[in-house]
Amino acid sequence: MVRDRSRRCDAVRPLLPWLRWGGTGLAAGAAVASVLAATSSGLAAYYARMIVIPNRRREDLPILAVAGAAGERRVVLPATAETTVPGRYALYVGGGASRALIGEILSLDGSTVTRAVTGGDEAALAAATRGWWSGDIIADPGELGLAHTDVQIGTSAGLAPAWRIDPDDPAGSAAATWVIGVHGRGARRSETLRGAAVMHRLGYTMLAISYRNDGEAPRADGGRYGLGGTEWRDVDAAVDFALDHGADRVVLLGYSMGGAVALQTVDQSSRADRIAALVLDAPVVDWTDVLGYQARLNRVPDSIGRFSQLLISHPAGRAVTGLAAPVDLKSMDWVSRAGQLHTPTLIIHSVDDDFVPAGPSEELARRNPEFVRFVRFERARHTKEWNVDPVRWEETVAAWLPSALRDW
Known part of the structure; x- marks a missing residue:
């Protein structure tokens, strides 16, 4: 672990003159020390890698109940900002192997929402306890x-x-x-x-x-x-x-x-x-706007979020991110x-x-x-x-x- 931290410090040391990148960079002194400490502990490196490594979808939505006969099936889910919006959606279960189609809102009581199941693999849905919500409803x-x-x-x-x-x-x-x-x-x-x-x-x-x-x-x-x-x-x-x-x-x-x-x-x-x-x-x-917004949304300290962008966009950051070449965020x-x-x-x-x-x-x-x-x-x-x-x-x-x- 000590060896890994040393490598990360070596990788980011050439970036120090660039900490004022974009005109919104960090102040010298204590701020630099803070960023280096965070980087050596893996926070900035972790966030930078999270941005560029393709991720697997997580089954982060609990399925509270599935009821009704085939053709009249309904599903009860936590009431979230996603599940309470009208429209047609898909609920993927089994690691994405199966998909149920979700339709209208039947009831909403504040903490849970009941929606119609309009098709897809209803049997797999009935057997699942978690899934993920998606707008991708057409398989082919x-x-x-x-x-x-x-x-x-x-x-x-x-x-x-x-x-x-x-x-x-x-x-x-x-x-x-x-x-x-x-x-x-x-x-x-x-x-x-x-x-x-x-x-x-x-x-x-x-x-x-x-x-x-x-x-x-x-x-x-x-x-x-x-x-x-x-x-x-x-x-x-x-x-x-x-x-x-x-x-x-x-x-x-x-x-x-x-x-x-x-x-x-x-x-x-x-x-x-x-x-x-x-x-x-x-x-x-x-991308700078999106990544900054996502950092705030995920409660990533502002200094870490900005430094993560620098790791992605500077050649010296490749040792941390694994990128074959830096990403030119300014051109995007x-x-x-x-x-x-x-x-x-x-x-x-x-x-x-x-x-x-x-x-x-x-x-x-x-x-x-x-x-x-x-x-x-x-x-x-x-x-x-x-x-x-x-x-x-x-x-x-x-x-x-x-x-x-x-x-x-």
């Missing part, structure tokens, strides 16, 4: 009645599986528009299927893709997230796949961190001129870079998002009204705007996207 395109093909995208990390969903009229002019679904942190490609039905109705071809380190695509970069700084290469490969298979133009549909990945793709890709529009749901448009601050975004962008974001605050999304649109439109949702938690109001979500996309593409 077949559940939407959409024919699809399993394809492999050749990326620099290896072959990444994807679903290709073709329109009913593959010869139609709209079919030359391909939508690439980019999921968020800790999620899988099924997350993007909530946007598949409206894209299908618009006549577009859709690719729901996986990318490095998400549990479906190959492992790369030390198994760490690049927060968009590495994952964009796999989206870029999907853009190439689309263009090689008949696409004239591409739309990126990004959720949460997938929004950050999409923004890095239009910024870095050599084929960015073929990316005609972005549709972003609860996107990360400024699209609020500051608002004038550099020239791709028509629709942002759908709930002001009640408890994970990625909507403020930076709204500010990006305010600073760049020519290219960015912000649509405000309420009540929905993170990336669950569609779950709360699928009609409004789809109508918003259907009204904006064809118009944006006409100007391309």
Whole structure:
């Protein structure tokens, strides 16, 4: 243990001159000593690794009771900020092996909520005592009645599986528009299927893709997230796949961190001129803001949170984080870079998002009204705007996207 602490101190020593990074750094003297003490004890290092290491979902929601016959089943859960929001959701149990579909609120007594079970593996739900709550309710395109093909995208990390969903009229002019679904942190490609039905109705071809380190695509970069700084290469490969298979133009549909990945793709890709529009749901448009918010939410001392960001973004921090390369957080601050975004962008974001605050999304649109439109949702938690109001979500996309593409 003493040896490990020594290594951590050696790793962070080159960072000391950078403690005033970003103009909001720490004061010298006692503050530096405090940060070093925290780092040597593993707090800053632990938080930095937590940010970049892909995490397994925890079954953190107790299932208090399951009652009723098949077709009339109901589940009793603790009343939380997530479980008391109207809409359609999934409750995953058995380590994610099974999924029950959850519908309307039947009763709410303050400490517990009773909701209808509308489908999925009801037997597994009845046998479970804990699970996790999710907005990812569509397991594959077949559940939407959409024919699809399993394809492999050749990326620099290896072959990444994807679903290709073709329109009913593959010869139609709209079919030359391909939508690439980019999921968020800790999620899988099924997350993007909530946007598949409206894209299908618009006549577009859709690719729901996986990318490095998400549990479906190959492992790369030390198994760490690049927060968009590495994952964009796999989206870029999907853009190439689309263009090689008949696409004239591409739309990126990004959720949460997938929004950050999409923004890095239009910024870095050599084929960015073929990316005609972005549709972003609860996107990360400024990682510094999100990480600061998450640190406060998790009661991480401000100094530790800032130093963790420095560990992620400085080359010397790689010994602590395990990153293959530092993450350039400043290049992912699209609020500051608002004038550099020239791709028509629709942002759908709930002001009640408890994970990625909507403020930076709204500010990006305010600073760049020519290219960015912000649509405000309420009540929905993170990336669950569609779950709360699928009609409004789809109508918003259907009204904006064809118009944006006409100007391309």
